[in-house]
Amino acid sequence: MLRSPRSYLCNFLGTLYKNSSRENLMEVLKQDELDKLCWIAAREQWQPQETNESFRIYQDALLQSDLTLCPVGVNTECYRIYEACSYGSVPVVEDVMTPGKCGNSSIYHSAPLQLLKTMGAPFIFIKNWEELPAVLEKEKNMSLQEKIQRRKKLIEWYRHFKAQMRHKFIYILENSFLLNDKGG
Secondary structure (H helix, E strand, O other): OOOOOOOEEEEEEEEOOOOOHHHHHHHHHHHOOHHHHEEEEEEOOOOOOOOHHHHHHHHHHHHOEEEEEEOOOOOOOOHHHHHHHHOOOEEEEEOOOOOOOOOOOOOOOOOOOHHHHHOOOOOEEEOOHHHHHHHHHHHHOOOHHHHHHHHHHHHHHHHHHHHHHHHHHHHHHHHHHHHHHHHO
């Protein structure tokens, strides 16, 4: 589905937490009826088990959307970012620090999302959801050819990112365990 037009500008399938940026996201989407251009399926309570049906719906949303909205949860980074990449749906990532345990801005000055930024992730980073209407307006004005090129770039970046992470992981394992065995 890299070359086909997609039915939705964006998607968000997830849990809404009280007094969270996810609630703000929903308010912004409803303001200008932007929710009508996007595949939105919000729920009030987190569901721990994915069913075959809910997984298929989630995959369809990613395949049918140009952008995947990635609001923060307990942590800034989540699986949704990477799943969107694998389907060529550009993550719109909320670039804010959360109280979770995946980074601390007082210690890590380039946090949050340090790894993704360092690796040149071709994402759309926003500081708050008030920026979303402008992002979606720009999206509406993009040609299909521009979107196809962006999807290809995203898929290629993600392939390279995964290869780099795999290489780093193997390198660390080899140097942590195998070198210790040779020395003893």
